[in-house]
Amino acid sequence: MRFVIKHEIKGRLRIHIIQGGMSFRQADMMEYYLSNCKCVTSVKVNERLQDAVVCYVGNREEMIETLRHFSYQKVDVPETFLQNSGRELNRTYWDKLVNKVVLRMGSKMFLPYPIRAGITMVRSVKYLWAGVSALAKGRIEVPVLDGTAIGVSLLRNDINTAGSIMFLLGIGEILEEWTHKKSVDDLARSMSLNVSKVWLCQDGQEILVPASEIKEGDEVCIHMGNVIPFDGVVTEGDAMVNQASLTGESLPVHKSVEGYVYAGTVLEEGELTIRVKEVNGSSKFEKIVTMIEESEKLKSSLESKAEHLADRLVPYTLLGTGITWLFTRNTTKALAVLMVDFSCALKLAMPVSVLSAIREASVHNITVKGGKFLEAMAEADTIVFDKTGTLTKAQPTVVDVVSFMDKPTEELLRIAACLEEHFPHSMAKAVVDAAQEKNLVHEELHSKVEYIVAHGISSTIEGKSVVIGSYHFVFEDEKCVVPEGYEEQFNSLPSEYSHLYMAIENRLAAVICIEDPLRDEAAAVVNSLKTAGIKKVVMMTGDSERTASAIAARVGVDEYYSEVLPEDKASFVEKAKAEGHKVIMIGDGINDSPALSAADIGIAISDGAEIAREIADVTIGADNLYEIVTLKVLSNALMKRIHKNYRTIVGFNTGLIVLGVAGVLQPTVSALLHNTSTLVITLKSMQNLLD
Structure with missing residues (x-):
């Protein structure tokens, strides 16, 4: 890669990449490559300026050499990273925001009044039509209020006020949409499929292989409690599948031979073998985004109350306008009420607060x-x-394997790992890791493995029954016994460890001692x-x-x-x-x-x-349970912010109405202050809750 160094201090380089132009994809590829270099502590790539700021540790010349060796053709970036980076989304909405502000300021500075008035009239059609459409459906909601305020301003030939109202409403719409889409995309990325290895059915055996090696038409076995990694057709088995993340169904769905399963759903009970139809998990990310956007799960009850309250306040605002005019016969004072309402701020600030909190939580993992x-x-x-x-x-470790038969402990650990590797549990992982550390590679000798939730595993190896699990499962449910002559050894097992019991042919074969600190x-x-x-x-x-x-x-x-x-x-x-x-x-x-x-x-x-x-x-x-505390503190802070927003919105806008009716503020000033306060409250609602 060709580049020039624009600025540098110790441990930090700002470079300009020399090329004809940089796409979003190329910027993401460079950022992925550099962020995965051991010497790099942070990196930020700006595709518009074709600049990159790299913070690093170690030797400067090594960092320069790393940059020189970068090539878009050589770097291998996961497609999911490129699809879900969010770079294009952020750039799109930032440009929308900047363009709107620039066009507003530019038109006021350079366009003559008649042209500005014409543009304002044209732009008002959208808001007036939304208000009329709501009335036609028998609903007096926020669009009616917005349309009325803009319409009355135009009838009074107050073009500046109408333009200001539409400008601030537009800014609010962009901010709300940006925050919403960013929060939804962050959430969807966190929920997206991330399966590294799967069980490939080949020649009558299950072989653990990287998911990237699976091709369309391969048969894959999914065990209970695991995510289904690909779209496919069931060829063997009978199971209940949880599809809530994809379809929103609350109850698991029965799947049997010839049934179709979807990537990202979870096998809740039973076992399935599927023939793969879509190796890339279909459009899982897009499906999740759609599910989240349509789901009422995204709304808190306070958020829903804010929306409904905003709509319910509209008739009272219109009524207040009419009463003020009847008593004062002063159009200016009546407009002071119309130009100020509680609904805009309520309807905008609350969802933005909630979605910003969800986004902030994602920053804390x-x-x-x-x-x-x-x-x-x-x-x-x-x-x-x-x-x-x-x-x-989350990473318990095996500290000892105590044998209760004439077999070496390595062989017993190998058998245990052969069974345990099929099921996701921290204790099972400890056994598998211990076998790997001792290089105890095994063939798949056992028959079908059955997992009994919260108890253990049963199977057969070379025609002999094998069970592994808790004391209750092995000795009470399966009626296994301690071999004669081993009673004293059994009674003297170290009490400071958790014990995993394995029995062959109803006789205790081994106790695996696991440290669970x-x-x-x-x-x-x-x-x-x-x-x-x-x-x-x-x-x-x-x-x-x-x-x-x-x-x-x-x-x-x-x-x-x-x-x-x-x-x-x-x-x-x-x-x-x-x-x-x-x-x-x-x-x-x-x-x-x-x-x-x-x-x-x-x-x-x-x-x-x-x-x-x-x-x-x-x-x-x-890695850290303090994230639970962070979530609790974040949630408490969110509720405080929402209640504070309520008080601020009600107090400030009530003050504006009183001052308007008293004749202290003109309608244009009231409208400007109201819309500015809405924008300020919304922007403050986007700020992080935790410092």
């Missing part, structure tokens, strides 16, 4: 699927934590949540009483429950809601899904089971 969940978070007083992978670290920030997060307004913190886990009590004491929860099943978690949430509490549920596994669905706001950990993320209302990153 928090995906919120709708404004009403921010409202629920602000009102919540009870929070329920799952333990494994939530309060404890508490997150460093867990206790501080619980304390911070209480400071932010949470009154009751509960921990629920399927682990033993011994492990649960130790974790609960260290975290500082108000209540804890051990050895619970998925339905127990959901029942607790439903009971708390029935008692009048607003409940948050936080989990990461398939077994947490019923409770996540039942809660007022379900929060899933980003690297947990796909079905948990699909059902949850909010997804947070796996």
